[in-house]
Amino acid sequence: MSQAYASRTPASEEAMGIVEVMDRLGTPMRFARNAEVYAQDDEAEFLYRVVSGTVRTVRFASDGRRLLGDFYYAGDLFGLEAGPRHRFSAEVLTDGVVQVLKRTAVRAFAGEAAMQAAILAETHKELGRTQSHLMLLSCRSARERVAAFLLNQADRCPHPAVELPMGRQDMADYLGLTIETVSRTLTQLQDAAIVEFAAARRFSVKQRDALERLAE
Amino acid sequence: MSQAYASRTPASEEAMGIVEVMDRLGTPMRFARNAEVYAQDDEAEFLYRVVSGTVRTVRFASDGRRLLGDFYYAGDLFGLEAGPRHRFSAEVLTDGVVQVLKRTAVRAFAGEAAMQAAILAETHKELGRTQSHLMLLSCRSARERVAAFLLNQADRCPHPAVELPMGRQDMADYLGLTIETVSRTLTQLQDAAIVEFAAARRFSVKQRDALERLAE
DNA sequence: CGTGTGATTGAAGCCTTTCAACGGCGGTGG
DNA sequence: CCACCGCCGTTGAAAGGCTTCAATCACACG
Numbered sequence: 001m002s003q004a005y006a007s008r009t010p011a012s013e014e015a016m017g018i019v020e021v022m023d024r025l026g027t028p029m030r031f032a033r034n035a036e037v038y039a040q041d042d043e044a045e046f047l048y049r050v051v052s053g054t055v056r057t058v059r060f061a062s063d064g065r066r067l068l069g070d071f072y073y074a075g076d077l078f079g080l081e082a083g084p085r086h087r088f089s090a091e092v093l094t095d096g097v098v099q100v101l102k103r104t105a106v107r108a109f110a111g112e113a114a115m116q117a118a119i120l121a122e123t124h125k126e127l128g129r130t131q132s133h134l135m136l137l138s139c140r141s142a143r144e145r146v147a148a149f150l151l152n153q154a155d156r157c158p159h160p161a162v163e164l165p166m167g168r169q170d171m172a173d174y175l176g177l178t179i180e181t182v183s184r185t186l187t188q189l190q191d192a193a194i195v196e197f198a199a200a201r202r203f204s205v206k207q208r209d210a211l212e213r214l215a216e
Numbered sequence: 217m218s219q220a221y222a223s224r225t226p227a228s229e230e231a232m233g234i235v236e237v238m239d240r241l242g243t244p245m246r247f248a249r250n251a252e253v254y255a256q257d258d259e260a261e262f263l264y265r266v267v268s269g270t271v272r273t274v275r276f277a278s279d280g281r282r283l284l285g286d287f288y289y290a291g292d293l294f295g296l297e298a299g300p301r302h303r304f305s306a307e308v309l310t311d312g313v314v315q316v317l318k319r320t321a322v323r324a325f326a327g328e329a330a331m332q333a334a335i336l337a338e339t340h341k342e343l344g345r346t347q348s349h350l351m352l353l354s355c356r357s358a359r360e361r362v363a364a365f366l367l368n369q370a371d372r373c374p375h376p377a378v379e380l381p382m383g384r385q386d387m388a389d390y391l392g393l394t395i396e397t398v399s400r401t402l403t404q405l406q407d408a409a410i411v412e413f414a415a416a417r418r419f420s421v422k423q424r425d426a427l428e429r430l431a432e
Numbered sequence: 433c434g435t436g437t438g439a440t441t442g443a444a445g446c447c448t449t450t451c452a453a454c455g456g457c458g459g460t461g462g
Numbered sequence: 463c464c465a466c467c468g469c470c471g472t473t474g475a476a477a478g479g480c481t482t483c484a485a486t487c488a489c490a491c492g
Binding site: 357393 | 447448449450456457
Protein backbone atom coordinates (compact mmCIF):
# COMPACT_ATOMS: atom_id res chain seq x y z
CA MET A 1 0.00 0.00 0.00
CA SER A 2 1.38 3.35 -0.94
CA GLN A 3 1.71 5.90 1.76
CA ALA A 4 -0.88 8.41 0.77
CA TYR A 5 0.21 11.89 1.63
CA ALA A 6 -3.05 13.03 3.04
CA SER A 7 -3.37 9.93 5.16
CA ARG A 8 0.05 10.51 6.66
CA THR A 9 -0.76 13.94 7.90
CA PRO A 10 -2.52 12.95 11.11
CA ALA A 11 -0.10 10.10 11.81
CA SER A 12 2.10 9.93 14.86
CA GLU A 13 5.11 11.58 13.29
CA GLU A 14 3.05 14.73 12.74
CA ALA A 15 1.20 15.47 15.91
CA MET A 16 -0.07 18.92 15.05
CA GLY A 17 -1.94 20.42 12.17
CA ILE A 18 -0.31 23.35 10.48
CA VAL A 19 -2.73 25.90 11.88
CA GLU A 20 -2.18 24.60 15.37
CA VAL A 21 1.58 24.81 14.92
CA MET A 22 1.25 28.34 13.66
CA ASP A 23 -0.86 29.32 16.65
CA ARG A 24 1.40 27.71 19.22
CA LEU A 25 4.79 28.53 17.85
CA GLY A 26 4.19 31.53 15.66
CA THR A 27 5.12 35.05 16.61
CA PRO A 28 2.28 37.55 16.65
CA MET A 29 3.42 40.69 14.91
CA ARG A 30 1.59 43.95 14.96
CA PHE A 31 1.44 45.94 11.74
CA ALA A 32 0.34 49.48 11.22
CA ARG A 33 -2.10 50.55 8.53
CA ASN A 34 -0.61 50.05 5.06
CA ALA A 35 2.51 48.36 6.44
CA GLU A 36 4.06 45.71 4.25
CA VAL A 37 4.17 42.17 5.58
CA TYR A 38 6.32 40.96 2.74
CA ALA A 39 7.33 42.32 -0.63
CA GLN A 40 6.88 40.97 -4.10
CA ASP A 41 9.78 38.67 -5.07
CA ASP A 42 10.77 38.23 -1.43
CA GLU A 43 11.87 34.77 -0.54
CA ALA A 44 8.92 32.79 0.81
CA GLU A 45 10.56 32.02 4.10
CA PHE A 46 7.60 32.34 6.45
CA LEU A 47 3.98 31.32 6.71
CA TYR A 48 1.41 33.85 7.82
CA ARG A 49 -1.99 33.85 9.43
CA VAL A 50 -4.24 36.81 10.02
CA VAL A 51 -5.09 37.22 13.69
CA SER A 52 -6.88 40.53 13.47
CA GLY A 53 -7.30 43.16 10.80
CA THR A 54 -7.31 42.56 7.07
CA VAL A 55 -4.52 41.87 4.61
CA ARG A 56 -4.36 42.56 0.89
CA THR A 57 -1.99 41.14 -1.70
CA VAL A 58 -0.78 43.59 -4.31
CA ARG A 59 1.15 43.59 -7.53
CA PHE A 60 2.11 46.41 -9.84
CA ALA A 61 1.93 46.35 -13.60
CA SER A 62 4.81 47.79 -15.59
CA ASP A 63 2.66 50.80 -16.49
CA GLY A 64 2.18 51.54 -12.80
CA ARG A 65 -1.35 50.26 -12.47
CA ARG A 66 -2.04 48.30 -9.36
CA LEU A 67 -3.66 44.89 -9.23
CA LEU A 68 -5.13 43.63 -6.02
CA GLY A 69 -4.83 39.87 -5.72
CA ASP A 70 -7.07 39.15 -2.80
CA PHE A 71 -8.13 40.09 0.70
CA TYR A 72 -7.41 37.94 3.73
CA TYR A 73 -9.40 38.12 6.95
CA ALA A 74 -8.96 36.95 10.52
CA GLY A 75 -8.12 33.25 10.57
CA ASP A 76 -6.97 33.11 6.95
CA LEU A 77 -3.60 31.69 6.06
CA PHE A 78 -1.64 33.62 3.46
CA GLY A 79 1.78 33.74 1.90
CA LEU A 80 1.95 29.95 1.48
CA GLU A 81 3.81 29.97 -1.79
CA ALA A 82 4.41 26.74 -3.62
CA GLY A 83 7.43 28.39 -5.24
CA PRO A 84 10.50 29.98 -3.73
CA ARG A 85 9.31 33.59 -3.94
CA HIS A 86 6.24 35.67 -3.26
CA ARG A 87 4.47 36.69 -6.44
CA PHE A 88 2.57 39.49 -4.74
CA SER A 89 3.39 41.75 -1.87
CA ALA A 90 1.18 41.65 1.23
CA GLU A 91 0.02 44.70 3.16
CA VAL A 92 -2.31 45.23 6.09
CA LEU A 93 -5.33 47.43 5.45
CA THR A 94 -5.93 48.58 8.96
CA ASP A 95 -3.79 48.10 12.03
CA GLY A 96 -3.67 44.41 12.69
CA VAL A 97 -1.85 41.40 14.01
CA VAL A 98 -0.35 38.65 11.89
CA GLN A 99 0.95 35.38 13.25
CA VAL A 100 4.28 34.58 11.60
CA LEU A 101 6.23 31.35 11.57
CA LYS A 102 9.24 30.12 9.67
CA ARG A 103 8.66 27.38 7.18
CA THR A 104 11.52 25.45 8.72
CA ALA A 105 9.76 25.48 12.07
CA VAL A 106 6.51 24.32 10.53
CA ARG A 107 8.38 21.60 8.74
CA ALA A 108 10.05 20.45 11.93
CA PHE A 109 6.93 20.41 14.07
CA ALA A 110 4.13 19.54 11.71
CA GLY A 111 6.19 17.53 9.27
CA GLU A 112 7.06 18.11 5.67
CA ALA A 113 4.00 16.23 4.55
CA ALA A 114 1.59 18.35 6.53
CA MET A 115 3.19 21.52 5.26
CA GLN A 116 3.11 20.36 1.67
CA ALA A 117 -0.51 19.35 2.08
CA ALA A 118 -1.35 22.74 3.52
CA ILE A 119 0.47 24.52 0.73
CA LEU A 120 -1.29 22.43 -1.88
CA ALA A 121 -4.68 23.03 -0.29
CA GLU A 122 -4.04 26.74 -0.06
CA THR A 123 -2.67 26.98 -3.59
CA HIS A 124 -5.70 25.11 -4.86
CA LYS A 125 -8.10 27.41 -3.06
CA GLU A 126 -6.21 30.40 -4.35
CA LEU A 127 -6.36 29.08 -7.89
CA GLY A 128 -10.10 28.61 -7.62
CA ARG A 129 -10.62 32.10 -6.34
CA THR A 130 -8.35 33.57 -9.00
CA GLN A 131 -10.20 31.72 -11.75
CA SER A 132 -13.55 32.94 -10.50
CA HIS A 133 -12.16 36.42 -10.25
CA LEU A 134 -10.86 36.20 -13.80
CA MET A 135 -14.35 35.30 -14.88
CA LEU A 136 -15.76 38.28 -13.02
CA LEU A 137 -13.32 40.66 -14.65
CA SER A 138 -13.52 39.31 -18.17
CA CYS A 139 -17.25 38.84 -18.49
CA ARG A 140 -19.06 41.26 -16.26
CA SER A 141 -20.06 44.90 -16.11
CA ALA A 142 -19.06 47.34 -13.42
CA ARG A 143 -22.42 47.00 -11.70
CA GLU A 144 -22.20 43.22 -11.65
CA ARG A 145 -18.66 43.30 -10.29
CA VAL A 146 -19.54 45.70 -7.52
CA ALA A 147 -22.68 43.75 -6.67
CA ALA A 148 -20.71 40.52 -6.42
CA PHE A 149 -18.17 42.22 -4.23
CA LEU A 150 -20.75 43.64 -1.84
CA LEU A 151 -22.48 40.29 -1.64
CA ASN A 152 -19.21 38.61 -0.70
CA GLN A 153 -18.59 41.18 1.97
CA ALA A 154 -22.12 40.81 3.31
CA ASP A 155 -21.68 37.05 3.50
CA ARG A 156 -18.52 37.48 5.52
CA CYS A 157 -20.42 38.72 8.53
CA PRO A 158 -24.00 38.02 9.55
CA HIS A 159 -24.58 41.49 10.95
CA PRO A 160 -27.11 43.68 9.24
CA ALA A 161 -24.52 46.43 8.93
CA VAL A 162 -21.44 45.40 7.00
CA GLU A 163 -18.16 47.14 7.71
CA LEU A 164 -15.79 47.43 4.75
CA PRO A 165 -12.15 47.20 5.78
CA MET A 166 -10.92 48.62 2.46
CA GLY A 167 -11.25 51.97 0.79
CA ARG A 168 -12.59 52.75 -2.66
CA GLN A 169 -9.19 52.59 -4.32
CA ASP A 170 -8.66 49.03 -3.08
CA MET A 171 -12.10 48.03 -4.30
CA ALA A 172 -11.33 49.59 -7.66
CA ASP A 173 -7.98 47.85 -8.06
CA TYR A 174 -9.56 44.58 -7.00
CA LEU A 175 -12.45 44.87 -9.43
CA GLY A 176 -10.44 46.20 -12.35
CA LEU A 177 -12.28 49.53 -12.36
CA THR A 178 -11.47 53.12 -11.57
CA ILE A 179 -12.31 54.63 -8.23
CA GLU A 180 -14.85 56.92 -9.86
CA THR A 181 -16.71 54.06 -11.48
CA VAL A 182 -16.85 52.21 -8.17
CA SER A 183 -18.19 55.28 -6.44
CA ARG A 184 -20.78 55.95 -9.12
CA THR A 185 -21.90 52.33 -9.12
CA LEU A 186 -22.34 52.32 -5.37
CA THR A 187 -24.46 55.44 -5.66
CA GLN A 188 -26.54 53.75 -8.35
CA LEU A 189 -27.11 50.68 -6.21
CA GLN A 190 -28.09 52.90 -3.35
CA ASP A 191 -30.45 54.95 -5.52
CA ALA A 192 -32.05 51.69 -6.59
CA ALA A 193 -32.59 50.90 -2.90
CA ILE A 194 -30.58 47.70 -3.23
CA VAL A 195 -28.03 48.69 -0.61
CA GLU A 196 -27.75 51.55 1.82
CA PHE A 197 -24.58 53.25 2.95
CA ALA A 198 -24.64 54.66 6.44
CA ALA A 199 -21.06 55.77 5.94
CA ALA A 200 -18.49 55.35 3.18
CA ARG A 201 -17.35 52.09 4.72
CA ARG A 202 -20.54 50.80 6.31
CA PHE A 203 -23.54 49.51 4.41
CA SER A 204 -26.48 47.18 4.71
CA VAL A 205 -28.20 45.08 2.07
CA LYS A 206 -31.77 46.15 1.39
CA GLN A 207 -32.69 43.81 -1.46
CA ARG A 208 -30.58 40.71 -1.34
CA ASP A 209 -32.36 39.07 -4.26
CA ALA A 210 -31.64 42.05 -6.50
CA LEU A 211 -28.00 41.95 -5.48
CA GLU A 212 -27.82 38.23 -6.16
CA ARG A 213 -29.46 38.66 -9.52
CA LEU A 214 -26.81 41.18 -10.48
CA ALA A 215 -23.97 39.08 -9.15
CA GLU A 216 -25.47 35.90 -10.61
CA MET B 217 17.74 17.34 7.62
CA SER B 218 14.15 17.32 6.60
CA GLN B 219 13.11 15.27 3.65
CA ALA B 220 12.07 17.84 1.14
CA TYR B 221 9.35 16.69 -1.16
CA ALA B 222 11.18 17.44 -4.31
CA SER B 223 14.24 15.55 -3.17
CA ARG B 224 12.23 12.45 -2.46
CA THR B 225 10.72 12.24 -5.88
CA PRO B 226 13.61 10.50 -7.59
CA ALA B 227 14.29 8.23 -4.59
CA SER B 228 14.18 4.46 -4.79
CA GLU B 229 10.57 4.08 -3.69
CA GLU B 230 9.50 6.15 -6.69
CA ALA B 231 11.38 4.84 -9.64
CA MET B 232 9.65 6.84 -12.34
CA GLY B 233 8.74 10.46 -12.76
CA ILE B 234 5.15 11.19 -13.40
CA VAL B 235 5.67 12.13 -17.01
CA GLU B 236 7.54 8.92 -17.63
CA VAL B 237 4.75 6.90 -16.05
CA MET B 238 2.22 8.72 -18.19
CA ASP B 239 4.18 7.99 -21.33
CA ARG B 240 4.77 4.34 -20.54
CA LEU B 241 1.42 3.33 -19.12
CA GLY B 242 -0.96 5.91 -20.47
CA THR B 243 -3.40 5.28 -23.25
CA PRO B 244 -3.10 7.51 -26.28
CA MET B 245 -6.53 8.68 -27.29
CA ARG B 246 -7.38 10.41 -30.52
CA PHE B 247 -9.82 13.28 -30.37
CA ALA B 248 -11.54 15.04 -33.22
CA ARG B 249 -11.69 18.80 -33.58
CA ASN B 250 -13.75 20.37 -30.76
CA ALA B 251 -14.18 17.05 -28.98
CA GLU B 252 -14.43 17.21 -25.22
CA VAL B 253 -11.74 15.48 -23.21
CA TYR B 254 -13.54 16.04 -19.94
CA ALA B 255 -16.41 18.18 -18.80
CA GLN B 256 -16.65 20.82 -16.13
CA ASP B 257 -17.50 19.28 -12.74
CA ASP B 258 -16.41 15.84 -13.92
CA GLU B 259 -14.60 13.81 -11.33
CA ALA B 260 -10.85 14.32 -11.72
CA GLU B 261 -10.13 10.65 -12.24
CA PHE B 262 -7.41 10.84 -14.88
CA LEU B 263 -4.29 12.74 -15.69
CA TYR B 264 -3.74 14.00 -19.22
CA ARG B 265 -0.85 14.97 -21.41
CA VAL B 266 -0.99 16.49 -24.86
CA VAL B 267 0.79 14.35 -27.43
CA SER B 268 -0.21 16.29 -30.52
CA GLY B 269 -2.66 19.03 -31.27
CA THR B 270 -3.77 21.72 -28.87
CA VAL B 271 -6.19 21.65 -25.95
CA ARG B 272 -8.22 24.49 -24.45
CA THR B 273 -9.93 24.65 -21.08
CA VAL B 274 -13.33 26.31 -21.06
CA ARG B 275 -15.90 27.50 -18.61
CA PHE B 276 -19.26 29.16 -19.13
CA ALA B 277 -20.61 32.10 -17.19
CA SER B 278 -24.21 32.04 -16.07
CA ASP B 279 -25.04 34.63 -18.72
CA GLY B 280 -23.72 32.31 -21.42
CA ARG B 281 -20.43 34.07 -22.02
CA ARG B 282 -17.50 31.79 -22.47
CA LEU B 283 -14.22 32.07 -20.63
CA LEU B 284 -11.16 30.36 -21.95
CA GLY B 285 -8.87 29.25 -19.15
CA ASP B 286 -5.76 28.34 -21.02
CA PHE B 287 -4.25 26.56 -23.97
CA TYR B 288 -2.15 23.42 -23.67
CA TYR B 289 0.36 22.32 -26.28
CA ALA B 290 2.27 19.12 -27.10
CA GLY B 291 4.06 17.89 -24.01
CA ASP B 292 1.92 19.84 -21.55
CA LEU B 293 0.23 18.10 -18.68
CA PHE B 294 -3.34 19.17 -17.97
CA GLY B 295 -6.32 18.20 -15.86
CA LEU B 296 -4.18 17.70 -12.73
CA GLU B 297 -6.74 18.98 -10.28
CA ALA B 298 -5.82 19.35 -6.66
CA GLY B 299 -9.50 19.00 -5.82
CA PRO B 300 -11.96 16.20 -6.61
CA ARG B 301 -13.53 17.78 -9.69
CA HIS B 302 -12.54 19.60 -12.85
CA ARG B 303 -13.28 23.29 -12.66
CA PHE B 304 -13.12 23.75 -16.42
CA SER B 305 -13.94 21.49 -19.30
CA ALA B 306 -11.17 20.54 -21.73
CA GLU B 307 -11.56 20.41 -25.49
CA VAL B 308 -9.19 19.77 -28.35
CA LEU B 309 -8.83 22.58 -30.87
CA THR B 310 -7.73 20.55 -33.83
CA ASP B 311 -7.61 16.80 -34.23
CA GLY B 312 -5.08 15.55 -31.75
CA VAL B 313 -3.85 12.83 -29.45
CA VAL B 314 -3.96 12.96 -25.68
CA GLN B 315 -2.21 10.51 -23.39
CA VAL B 316 -4.58 9.48 -20.60
CA LEU B 317 -3.83 7.66 -17.38
CA LYS B 318 -5.81 6.96 -14.23
CA ARG B 319 -4.66 8.69 -11.11
CA THR B 320 -4.73 5.36 -9.32
CA ALA B 321 -2.22 3.97 -11.80
CA VAL B 322 0.04 6.97 -11.41
CA ARG B 323 -0.20 6.62 -7.66
CA ALA B 324 0.73 2.97 -7.82
CA PHE B 325 3.67 3.33 -10.16
CA ALA B 326 5.12 6.73 -9.37
CA GLY B 327 4.07 6.87 -5.75
CA GLU B 328 1.66 9.12 -3.98
CA ALA B 329 4.42 11.57 -3.19
CA ALA B 330 5.47 12.01 -6.80
CA MET B 331 1.89 12.51 -7.87
CA GLN B 332 1.22 15.06 -5.16
CA ALA B 333 4.41 16.85 -6.06
CA ALA B 334 3.40 16.92 -9.71
CA ILE B 335 -0.05 18.18 -8.84
CA LEU B 336 1.39 20.86 -6.61
CA ALA B 337 3.89 21.95 -9.25
CA GLU B 338 1.20 22.05 -11.89
CA THR B 339 -1.28 23.88 -9.68
CA HIS B 340 1.40 26.40 -8.81
CA LYS B 341 2.26 26.99 -12.45
CA GLU B 342 -1.41 27.32 -13.26
CA LEU B 343 -1.90 29.82 -10.48
CA GLY B 344 0.99 31.90 -11.74
CA ARG B 345 -0.37 31.92 -15.26
CA THR B 346 -3.87 32.75 -14.07
CA GLN B 347 -2.57 35.65 -11.98
CA SER B 348 -0.63 37.05 -14.90
CA HIS B 349 -3.65 36.63 -17.09
CA LEU B 350 -5.80 38.43 -14.54
CA MET B 351 -3.34 41.28 -14.69
CA LEU B 352 -3.55 41.33 -18.47
CA LEU B 353 -7.34 41.45 -18.44
CA SER B 354 -7.75 43.97 -15.67
CA CYS B 355 -5.09 46.49 -16.63
CA ARG B 356 -4.54 46.41 -20.34
CA SER B 357 -6.11 47.60 -23.56
CA ALA B 358 -7.21 45.42 -26.41
CA ARG B 359 -4.07 46.19 -28.38
CA GLU B 360 -1.83 45.30 -25.47
CA ARG B 361 -3.67 42.06 -24.83
CA VAL B 362 -3.50 40.98 -28.44
CA ALA B 363 0.16 41.97 -28.66
CA ALA B 364 0.99 39.94 -25.57
CA PHE B 365 -0.89 37.01 -27.00
CA LEU B 366 0.88 37.11 -30.34
CA LEU B 367 4.22 37.41 -28.61
CA ASN B 368 3.49 34.33 -26.54
CA GLN B 369 2.54 32.43 -29.63
CA ALA B 370 5.65 33.57 -31.45
CA ASP B 371 7.80 32.45 -28.53
CA ARG B 372 6.24 29.03 -28.66
CA CYS B 373 7.97 28.22 -31.91
CA PRO B 374 11.18 29.56 -33.36
CA HIS B 375 9.93 29.52 -36.94
CA PRO B 376 9.55 32.82 -38.70
CA ALA B 377 5.98 31.95 -39.58
CA VAL B 378 3.78 31.23 -36.58
CA GLU B 379 0.79 28.98 -36.96
CA LEU B 380 -2.16 29.74 -34.69
CA PRO B 381 -4.00 26.62 -33.61
CA MET B 382 -7.05 28.59 -32.45
CA GLY B 383 -9.63 30.67 -34.24
CA ARG B 384 -10.62 34.26 -33.55
CA GLN B 385 -13.43 33.33 -31.19
CA ASP B 386 -11.05 31.40 -28.96
CA MET B 387 -8.63 34.29 -28.94
CA ALA B 388 -11.46 36.64 -28.04
CA ASP B 389 -12.75 34.50 -25.18
CA TYR B 390 -9.22 34.08 -23.91
CA LEU B 391 -8.45 37.78 -24.01
CA GLY B 392 -11.79 38.96 -22.69
CA LEU B 393 -12.66 40.75 -25.92
CA THR B 394 -15.16 40.34 -28.72
CA ILE B 395 -14.22 38.64 -31.94
CA GLU B 396 -14.63 41.92 -33.81
CA THR B 397 -12.23 43.75 -31.55
CA VAL B 398 -9.65 41.00 -31.95
CA SER B 399 -10.01 41.13 -35.70
CA ARG B 400 -9.77 44.91 -35.83
CA THR B 401 -6.76 44.93 -33.54
CA LEU B 402 -4.95 42.39 -35.68
CA THR B 403 -5.62 44.54 -38.71
CA GLN B 404 -4.25 47.55 -36.85
CA LEU B 405 -1.07 45.74 -35.88
CA GLN B 406 -0.67 44.62 -39.45
CA ASP B 407 -1.26 48.13 -40.79
CA ALA B 408 1.43 49.33 -38.40
CA ALA B 409 3.77 46.75 -39.97
CA ILE B 410 4.30 45.12 -36.58
CA VAL B 411 3.05 41.73 -37.68
CA GLU B 412 2.04 40.29 -41.00
CA PHE B 413 -0.68 37.75 -41.62
CA ALA B 414 -0.12 35.44 -44.55
CA ALA B 415 -3.40 33.76 -43.69
CA ALA B 416 -5.93 34.14 -40.91
CA ARG B 417 -4.04 31.63 -38.80
CA ARG B 418 -0.48 32.22 -39.94
CA PHE B 419 1.55 35.28 -39.16
CA SER B 420 5.10 36.50 -38.72
CA VAL B 421 6.49 39.16 -36.43
CA LYS B 422 7.93 42.13 -38.29
CA GLN B 423 8.87 44.40 -35.41
CA ARG B 424 9.48 42.40 -32.30
CA ASP B 425 10.50 45.41 -30.24
CA ALA B 426 7.24 47.19 -31.02
CA LEU B 427 5.30 44.10 -30.05
CA GLU B 428 7.25 43.80 -26.82
CA ARG B 429 6.72 47.45 -26.04
CA LEU B 430 2.99 46.96 -26.37
CA ALA B 431 2.96 43.76 -24.35
CA GLU B 432 5.40 45.21 -21.80
C1' DC C 433 -11.91 75.67 13.28
C1' DG C 434 -8.77 74.98 9.53
C1' DT C 435 -6.58 71.34 6.90
C1' DG C 436 -5.99 67.19 4.37
C1' DT C 437 -7.32 62.88 2.72
C1' DG C 438 -10.81 60.09 0.80
C1' DA C 439 -15.24 59.99 -1.60
C1' DT C 440 -18.59 61.86 -4.71
C1' DT C 441 -20.26 64.19 -8.71
C1' DG C 442 -20.01 66.39 -13.41
C1' DA C 443 -18.79 66.68 -18.30
C1' DA C 444 -16.35 65.16 -22.14
C1' DG C 445 -13.95 61.75 -24.67
C1' DC C 446 -12.46 57.35 -26.03
C1' DC C 447 -12.35 52.56 -26.47
C1' DT C 448 -14.92 48.60 -26.93
C1' DT C 449 -19.18 46.60 -28.00
C1' DT C 450 -23.17 45.77 -30.72
C1' DC C 451 -25.62 45.03 -34.81
C1' DA C 452 -25.17 44.40 -39.53
C1' DA C 453 -23.31 43.42 -43.98
C1' DC C 454 -19.70 41.87 -46.78
C1' DG C 455 -15.72 39.03 -48.16
C1' DG C 456 -12.95 34.97 -48.67
C1' DC C 457 -11.58 30.47 -48.21
C1' DG C 458 -12.39 25.57 -48.02
C1' DG C 459 -15.35 21.74 -48.72
C1' DT C 460 -18.84 19.27 -51.13
C1' DG C 461 -21.44 17.86 -54.85
C1' DG C 462 -22.63 18.03 -59.46
C1' DC D 463 -12.94 20.70 -62.56
C1' DC D 464 -15.98 24.10 -61.46
C1' DA D 465 -19.83 26.01 -58.92
C1' DC D 466 -22.13 26.54 -54.94
C1' DC D 467 -22.61 26.76 -50.08
C1' DG D 468 -21.36 27.60 -45.43
C1' DC D 469 -18.34 29.01 -42.02
C1' DC D 470 -15.05 32.13 -40.38
C1' DG D 471 -13.08 36.43 -40.55
C1' DT D 472 -13.24 41.29 -41.74
C1' DT D 473 -15.15 45.81 -42.04
C1' DG D 474 -18.58 49.66 -41.16
C1' DA D 475 -21.56 52.63 -38.37
C1' DA D 476 -23.68 53.74 -34.23
C1' DA D 477 -24.24 53.30 -29.39
C1' DG D 478 -22.88 52.59 -24.83
C1' DG D 479 -20.06 52.13 -20.82
C1' DC D 480 -16.07 53.19 -18.58
C1' DT D 481 -12.38 56.34 -18.08
C1' DT D 482 -10.26 60.76 -17.67
C1' DC D 483 -9.85 65.23 -15.96
C1' DA D 484 -11.57 68.40 -12.80
C1' DA D 485 -14.10 70.34 -9.09
C1' DT D 486 -16.78 69.80 -5.01
C1' DC D 487 -18.06 67.53 -0.81
C1' DA D 488 -17.58 65.03 3.70
C1' DC D 489 -15.30 63.67 7.51
C1' DA D 490 -11.46 62.86 10.69
C1' DC D 491 -7.53 64.93 12.67
C1' DG D 492 -4.54 68.34 14.54
